[in-house]
Amino acid sequence: MSLILLRSTASRDSSRTRLLTGCLVGILVLIAVLILPGRAFAHAALVATDPADGAVLTQSPAQFSLTFSEPVSPLVLTLVRPDGSRLALTSFRLNDQTVEIDNPETLKSGTHVLSWRVVSADGHPVGGSALFSIGAPSAAPTAGEAVDWTLRAAIWAARLFFYAGLFLGVGGAFALAWLAGDGRRGQCFVAAALLLGLVAAPVSLGLQGLDGLGATLAWFPSPTVWKTAVETSFVWTVLIGLIALGVALLSLAGPAGLRKLSASGALLGVGAALAVSGHASAAEPQWLTRPLVFLHGTAIAFWAGSLAPLGLALRREPAEAKAFLRRFSRAILPVVIVLAASGLVLAIIQVQEPAALINTSYGRLLLLKLALLLFLFTLAAVNRWTLTAPAQAGDTEVQRRLVRSIGIEVVIVLAIFGVAAGWRFTPPPRALAIAAAQPVSIHIHTLEAMADLSITPGHAGEVAASMVIMTGDFGPLDAKQVTLVLSKPDSGIEPIKRPARKPGDGTWRVDNLVIPLPGRWNARLDILVSDFEMVKIEAPLDIRAQ
Known part of the structure; x- marks a missing residue:
């Protein structure tokens, strides 16, 4: 009889696992569908070119200029001649939001393409091209570049694993140091998440360089790729993130006296890493957005990082996990308030008007994230006010239900990370509005x-x-x-x-x-x-x- 019960329990657990896995895959597919219709934009948007796109000039210009909606740093500037040959443009000046580019030669008759790739203040590269003709138009040379979906998938995956390391790893180390007491359940999971983040962080940086240059994955080891990567603001996110991940890993093996201090410093490092680059932190006014991003990231790490150690402790050592559950239950409410308030303000700044939630890829991803958050908040509320007290009282059935519910929360959190990683390829409506307002x-x-x-x-x-x-x-x-x-x-x-x-x-x-x-x-x-x-x-x- 017990064997039958064990098989039945295993079957139910396997079904739940398949169901959760299927839900996560479905959510990731939905993320891809939401971002596929749009092109890969970043904060900076091209406002004007000189010569203007499609212009026909009587003589060769002495220089070119590109004006953007915000200051940028050029990565690659190329002139494609009518015969298809390419000329690298290496002499340029930055004048506020305009890149002034010297033309090193007298151009011949025909249609030319000015191809550019720049990186904006938030660390995201963006590229494009403009056509102009000398004398009379000719057949336009090929200068376009197809979207490298393999590279884009690698960027998304690396960013997702980096987030998992920061939030689940660093947050988990903080939970073990401050909430778990002497319990160490979940330490292996936390260590694995931290190691995953330590690998994903430099990989993300290298992929940033590839994206900046518009190169393929085969160029990943190239010094030029890494030189380009470290010239973007994302390098600070990676450096601070690596420090936070390393300090959190040390807190797992360090002496008890330094464990809490190390874990606290690592948690603050998560907020700092997110605040130094990215869509939200680059928004104005930065005196408001950067602190909000810091608070938002720190709150996410506290909540998300506590889930796996708490669930594993309740599953393996329910009696010893009661103190862990009690401390987490007391702390989570103000953390969720900070998380929700900071996220709401940042969303208002980025979206600006309700119609952008439907009309833009960024807005649609935000709606998906909000739907997942609503599900997560509802589940967390049920756990907090329905299951926590009986679980603390020793009700084993309720403890099992709580463990399953926490597992579902972890899956939802991973899906939210996937949505956030998808924002890498979408411009916030705020940036689109700035570009649209430019003359x-x-x-x-x-x-x-x-x-x-x-x-x-x-x-x-x-x-x-x-x-x-x-x-x-x-x-x-x-x-x-x-x-x-x-x-x-x-x-x-x-x-x-x-x-x-x-x-x-x-x-x-x-x-x-x-x-x-x-x-x-x-x-x-x-x-x-x-x-x-x-x-x-x-x-x-x-x-x-x-």
Whole structure:
């Protein structure tokens, strides 16, 4: 009879394991589905190029420029000639949010591609290209790069294992030092998580370098890859994380007197590692977001790290685990409050408006994370207020139920880590809004006159136009009247004509201008130089979608 019961119990445990594994796999597949439709973006977004994308120039430019929504550091800058040959652009200057690039040669006729790859302040690389032609357009040379899904999967997996080391490993070491008393159940699990994190951290850094250069996994050992990696802000996350993981590992084997101190320092290191780079920590105002990320990460490590040691202690040594359970039950409520409050504020800063939860990959991943958190909080509440007291009283059946529930919590936590790792490939709506609000500018130059035209914001909708008018040799031009004419004949839209006013600051302005569609428009300025002379200058203008 006992053999039958053992087989029945084993069968149920096996079924639960398969069910939990299936749920985790399903969640990971859902994460992939949510991020597949979008491209790999980072915080920085390209606002303008000079020459403008698609521009046709009469002569070779002396330099190029790339303007982003925030300051960046160039990783790779390349000019692809019409014949497909490549020229590395190594001479550049950083001017606030603009990368000014020297052109080392006189370009021949035909279509060229300016290819760029930069890293933004949060440590995430992003790349792209712009086409322009000298004289007349020709067949565009190939400069695009396909998404390396193998590399992207490796980046995601390494980030997931790094998180597991930080949260389950360091948090577990803290729980063993402060909550478990003399119990050491779960120490092997915690040590394994820490070792996993120690391996995943440098691997993540190397993959960051590969992603920055747009290289394949075969280039992983290359010194150039690692040099690129250490030039990003993510290197500080890895360094601090390695220190935290190492100190936590020492706390497991160190003397009892230093165990609590080492584990506390390691736990604080988790929060610091997350606060020095990443989407949330790079958001403004950083005096608020960085401390919130620190608190959020520390709270996650405390809660998630305590689960496995607590569950193993309840399963193997239920009598000795009562004190562990009591201490955890007392401490977890304020920790969850800090976790939820900091996460809510960070989410509001990143998302900004409810529609972004549906319209962006970042928002959809956030909704998935919130759904998992709701499930986790509900399960934790049931454990806290329904199962904890009977388990402490020695009810063995309730203790078994609590162990199973804690196991489910661990699976949910791993799924949440997987969602967080997926954010590596999505831009927060906050960054998209910053990029959308940036102006689009063009320079129009003819022998008779020239102008700098800026449309703010540079997307379809209500905008304002600002113009600086000069003579063809950069001298002042006291125009009597300036009219802005926007046309898009391929969309069947009649030209939009608006007279500009002169506010007295040396510019001409058109306010409350509505551009109905994104895409390439033709911008023309009709400049009345005198009662008998009208100068018309024009150039293409790319308007972004909202």
